[in-house]
Amino acid sequence: MAKFGMLVDLTRCVGCHGCTVACQARWDLLPQVQFTKVHRYEMGTFPKVKGGVVTTQCMHCDDPPCARVCPTGATRKRADGIVVVHEQECIGCRYCQSACPYDARSFNPERNIVQKCYFCYDFVENGQKPACVDTCMAAARIFGDLEDKGSELSQAITARKAVQIKGTSIFYVPPRNLDTSVLPPDFQEPGAVRIWQDIVHPGGKTIMGLAAGAVIAGLVINNIKGGGNND
Amino acid sequence: MTEERVERFNLAERLGHWSHGISFVVLLLTGSALVFRGYASLIGPEGLRLFRSIHHVMAYPFTFLTVIILLFGTPRSTWQWLKECLTWGQDDFRFIAAFPREFFGLKVQLPEQGKFNAGEKLNSLLTIAGSILMAATGWILLLRDSVAPALVAWALPLHSAGALVMGGVILGHIYLALGHPNSRESINGMLSGKVAARFAREHHARWYRKLRAGEDQVKGQQKIA
Numbered sequence: 001m002a003k004f005g006m007l008v009d010l011t012r013c014v015g016c017h018g019c020t021v022a023c024q025a026r027w028d029l030l031p032q033v034q035f036t037k038v039h040r041y042e043m044g045t046f047p048k049v050k051g052g053v054v055t056t057q058c059m060h061c062d063d064p065p066c067a068r069v070c071p072t073g074a075t076r077k078r079a080d081g082i083v084v085v086h087e088q089e090c091i092g093c094r095y096c097q098s099a100c101p102y103d104a105r106s107f108n109p110e111r112n113i114v115q116k117c118y119f120c121y122d123f124v125e126n127g128q129k130p131a132c133v134d135t136c137m138a139a140a141r142i143f144g145d146l147e148d149k150g151s152e153l154s155q156a157i158t159a160r161k162a163v164q165i166k167g168t169s170i171f172y173v174p175p176r177n178l179d180t181s182v183l184p185p186d187f188q189e190p191g192a193v194r195i196w197q198d199i200v201h202p203g204g205k206t207i208m209g210l211a212a213g214a215v216i217a218g219l220v221i222n223n224i225k226g227g228g229n230n231d
Numbered sequence: 232m233t234e235e236r237v238e239r240f241n242l243a244e245r246l247g248h249w250s251h252g253i254s255f256v257v258l259l260l261t262g263s264a265l266v267f268r269g270y271a272s273l274i275g276p277e278g279l280r281l282f283r284s285i286h287h288v289m290a291y292p293f294t295f296l297t298v299i300i301l302l303f304g305t306p307r308s309t310w311q312w313l314k315e316c317l318t319w320g321q322d323d324f325r326f327i328a329a330f331p332r333e334f335f336g337l338k339v340q341l342p343e344q345g346k347f348n349a350g351e352k353l354n355s356l357l358t359i360a361g362s363i364l365m366a367a368t369g370w371i372l373l374l375r376d377s378v379a380p381a382l383v384a385w386a387l388p389l390h391s392a393g394a395l396v397m398g399g400v401i402l403g404h405i406y407l408a409l410g411h412p413n414s415r416e417s418i419n420g421m422l423s424g425k426v427a428a429r430f431a432r433e434h435h436a437r438w439y440r441k442l443r444a445g446e447d448q449v450k451g452q453q454k455i456a
Binding site for chain 2: 069071072073074088089090091092093094095098099103112128190192193195196199200201203205206207209210211214215217218219221222225
C-alpha cells in the first residue's frame with residue numbers, strides 16, 4: 001500500500017498563488033474556500049530584513065483529530081494516508097474545523113459542509129498529479145509515495161534535505177538562511193480535543209449510564225416492594 | 232369524597248417549567264446524536280441535518296422563554312424559589328444524605344422540608360447552572376464566525392459535558408416525577424398545579440403548615456370584617 005505525501009520546496013516557490021487557483025478550478029470551489037494557501041512572511045528588523053513565502057494545506061496527519069471528532073465518520077483517513085471528507089455524509093457541524101491544528105479546513109456556507117485538500121485522490125487514482133503540483137511553474141511541489149524509496153518524492157526528500165513536519169505527510173525544503181520557525185509546527189493534538197474525546201465523552205456517558213442504571217434499579221426495587229406508602 | 236388538594240404551582244410557574252423542560256428534552260434528543268455514534272448512524276446525514284435545524288431553533292426558547300415567563304409572569308414566586316434554593320440548613324444536608332435510600336425504595340426517615348425539598352433545590356441549582364453553561368457555550372458555537380477560535384475549541388467539550396451531566400440529572404428527575412411511588416404525586420403539581428393535601432403534609436410539612444397558617448389568617452380576617 002502506498003502512503004502518499006508531498007514535498008514543497010520553498011527555495012523554488014515564488015508565491016504566485018497558482019496552486020491555490022488551480023486547486024479551486026479543479027474542485028470548483030467557492031472563492032473563499034482555499035485548500036492551499038500562500039503566506040508571505042518577513043523576518044528581522046530594517047535594514048536586515050528577509051522575506052519569503054510558505055504554502056499551507058491539509059497536512060494529512062498520521063492520527064488526524066478531524067477524523068476523531070467527526071460524529072458521522074464523514075472525515076476519515078484512507079489506507080493510503082489521504083484524509084478525505086465524504087461530502088454527502090458531512091452534516092456541517094464544523095467540529096473538525098476547530099479540531100484541526102493547522103487551520104486547514106474551510107466551511108462552505110452554500111452547501112453547509114466542511115471541505116479541505118484531498119490530495120486530489122480521484123485524479124491520483126487515474127495516474128494524474130494533484131492540481132497544485134501540475135500547475136506549479138517553478139516545480140516547487142512534488143507528490144508521490146513515501147513508502148516507495150525509488151519514487152521521485154522519496155529521492156527528492158533525501159537529496160534536498162527536506163524537513164518533515166512530524167506526524168504529517170508534508171515535507172518542506174526551507175529557504176536558505178532561514179530558520180524552520182516559519183514552517184507549520186510538528187503535529188500535536190489540541191488540548192481541547194484530547195479533553196473532549198478522552199475525558200468528557202467517556203466520563204459523561206458513564207454519568208448518564210449510571211443515572212439510567214439507578215433509575216432502573218429504583219423501578220425494580222419499588223416494583224418488588226409493591227409500591228410505596230403514598231398509593 | 233374527593234381528596235383535598237392544595238395549590239403548589241401557579242400557571243406561570245408551570246408554564247416556565249414546561250417551556251424549559253420541553254426545549255431541554257428536544258435539545259438533548261437532537262444534540263446527543265452527535266455524541267452517541269450508534270444513534271448518529273441510525274439517524275443518517277439527512278436526519279442529522281434536520282436535527283441541527285431543530286437544535287438551532289430550540290436555542291431561542293431555551294435561552295429566553297423560561298426567563299421571560301418566570302420574570303414577568305410570576306416574579307414573586309420566582310424570587311421565593313431562588314431564595315429557597317440558596318438557603319441550606321441542617322435538614323437539607325440530612326435530607327440529601329438520607330435520600331439515596333428513598334430513591335431506591337428503601338425504608339428511611341426524611342427530615343421535614345419546605346415547598347422545595349433539598350433534592351429539588353439541588354436539581355434547581357444544577358438546572359440553573361447547567362442552563363447558563365449550555366446557553367453560553369451554545370451561543371458561542373452558533374456565533375462561531377465572530378468569536379475567537381480558541382473560544383470555539385473549548386466551548387465544544389464544555390457543551391458536551393454539560394449536556395451529558397444534565398442528561399443524567401433529567402433521567403433521575405423524570406423517574407422521581409413519574410415512576411417513584413412516594414414522590415410521583417408531585418407531577419400533579421406541575422400539571423394541574425395542585426397536589427394532594429396528604430402529600431403536601433407528608434413531604435413538605437414546613438410549607439404545608441405555613442400554607443394552613445396563611446389560610447387561617449385569611450379566614451380570621453374575613454370573620455373580623
